[in-house]
Amino acid sequence: MxxxxxxxxxxxxxxxxxxxxxxxxxxxxxxxxxxxxxxxxxxxxxxxxxxxPSPRVLEALTRPDDYHLYPDASQQAARQALAGYTGADPDRIIVGNGSDELIDLLLLATVEPGDEVIVPVPTFGVYLDRPPLFGATVRVVPRRDDFDLDLDQIEAAIGERTKLVFVASPNNPTGNLVSAQQLVRLLRTGVLVVLDEAYFEFAGRTLLPLSREFENLVVLRTFSKWAGLAGLRIGYGIFPPALAEAIWRVKQPFNVNTLALRAVEAALADLSxxxxxxxxxxxxxxxxxxxxxxxxxxxxxxxxxxxxxxxxxxxxxxxxxxxxxxxxxxxxxxxxxxxxxxxxxxxxxxxxxxxxxxxxxxxxxxxx
Ligand SMILES: Cc1ncc(COP(=O)(O)O)c(C=O)c1O
CATH class of the missing domain: 3.90.1150.10 (Aspartate Aminotransferase, domain 1)
Incomplete structure (x- = not known):
């Protein structure tokens, strides 16, 4: 040092x-x-x-535009387009500078020093690396031999200081899904579950509809994978209303740049x-x-x-x-x-x- x-x-x-x-x-x-x-x-x-990315995205990115102006801080058009894609209320949707940024914002909005975050491993390393920076302790819970979640062990790990559980589906790097029954069991514990669906388009299956039923479910998604836009850094989350409001408070106003916001609209217009x-x-x-x-x-x-x-x-x-x-x-x-x-x-x-x-x-x- x-x-x-x-x-x-x-x-x-x-x-x-x-x-x-x-x-x-x-x-x-x-x-x-x-x-x-x-x-x-x-x-x-x-x-x-x-x-x-799709041709319409490439075309949208080459259009000269108002680069001297700040991007739309309210992300209005992008959030509306995402509401159409996800079926979620636009008020629950927030776009991030990659879903990585949304992970940080979630932690920033929720974690008090000494809180715990549960991470079933092996999984995406960011869930392990970031919580300590916000004062949280990570409790790792090994997955079963076939990489399925060990729900008994996760439930046993949930305690007074547990703030949230990270679950990716499909999980990176193991590629397996979380079933609806497993997610419901986890949600019924009352703990905040962050379901990371970065790869759901490749699975053709989502558990997002459960967010209508459960106020303790956050779903994170990204344009880095299906949309071929990892370089533009576009993620989005669908949050329970109270958490969405908290994320708006803690995030930087212009976290997503003009090109990225435009790419969201173009990619969703070119979905097929x-x-x-x-x-x-x-x-x-x-x-x-x-x-x-x-x-x-x-x-x-x-x-x-x-x-x-x-x-x-x-x-x-x-x-x-x-x-x-x-x-x-x-x-x-x-x-x-x-x-x-x-x-x-x-x-x-x-x-x-x-x-x-x-x-x-x-x-x-x-x-x-
Ligand atoms: C499970 C998972 N979540 C999130 C991300 C990061 O997504 P983004 O590029 O939107 O930050 C990745 C990237 O590899 C991932 O594997």
Whole structure:
């Protein structure tokens, strides 16, 4: 730690305790390191949508506009469009700078120092990393061997200081869903449940209708996956009214920029075009899964997202990651002991599936 901090105790203890920030290598850096061109790299490590956004979105983004003006702080048109898409009351909808920002805002609005947040693991790392910054303690509850929620253990973990429970469906990285019965059981405990449906379009199933019945359900969604707009940072949440009001109070007025707000409207106006790509990804997911299952190198888990988690059955997962990288293929590896022997592969275009399977067949021969 630098001397300014040592002298004045400038940095909060909880920040000092965080693991050092490790930026993901840029594609340029990976290309340099592996000797491939950036365009030759196959990026299957971040669950992006490799089809990209719909034509109407691209057209809307190139329109010259009033960039000298602030964006609409009330997000009126985007929220109205989202109300049409979700069937939710626009007053309950808030757009965020990615759903990541909404996670922070939720914590900012609800957590008192000493509160607890329950996180069934393995899951999306942000649920683990962010609560301590707001004064909350994270209580991890392991999922069952098949990655299903262990509701008995979650219920046992709920205590006086429990503020909320994070549940992703489909879960990242395990790809499985939460059932309606499971969610209802959780909601009946009375605890605030944050249901993260970042990937629900790839599952074709949502539990959002339960938010009409339960005042303790928040549903988070994103445009990073189905809409192919990870770079624009667009997430949205459907909140119970009291929580929506609190989020409006704590969020920065211009948290979502003009282009992102415009992209929400354009993407929803071009829904059928974009959903064709989602359907293609779902079909490709089946092909990738079957191809992976045929290799004795990996054991893939069934997934309802745009990614497949695989247990590396032969050799070391980080070594396999390196060998794929040397061939210009980026997949996600993990340091978390729960997933250390796993890799997550995003479902890309058909040619990406071909290249990954070919590379894995070659590697299987190498490590025989
Ligand atoms: C479960 C889950 N929630 C949220 C996000 C982040 O979404 P956004 O890009 O909208 O911040 C991700 C991204 O990978 C995710 O896997």
């Amino acid at each position: 630098g001397s300014v901090d040592a002298e004045r105790g400038l940095i909060r203890q909880v920040v000092r305790d965080l693991p050092g920030y490790q930026p993901v290598d840029s594609l340029e850096a990976v290309a340099r390191e592996t000797g491939h061109t950036v365009h030759a790299l196959i990026k299957l490590d971040a669950n992006e949508n490799l089809y990209g 075009v974009q959903m064709q790509k989602v359907i293609r990804i779902r079909l490709e997911r089946g092909r990738l899964f079957r191809g992976l299952r045929r290799l004795d190198l990996l054991q893939p888990y069934p997934s309802r997202g745009n990614f497949i988690l695989c247990r590396v059955a032969r050799g070391d997962a980080h070594d396999l990651h390196r060998r794929l990288l040397a061939r210009g293929i980026l997949v996600r590896k993990y340091d978390d002991p729960l997933l250390r022997q796993h890799l997550r592969i995003t479902v890309g275009l058909p040619e990406h599936t071909d290249r990954v399977l070919q590379a894995l067949r070659e590697i299987a021969d190498e490590v025989a």
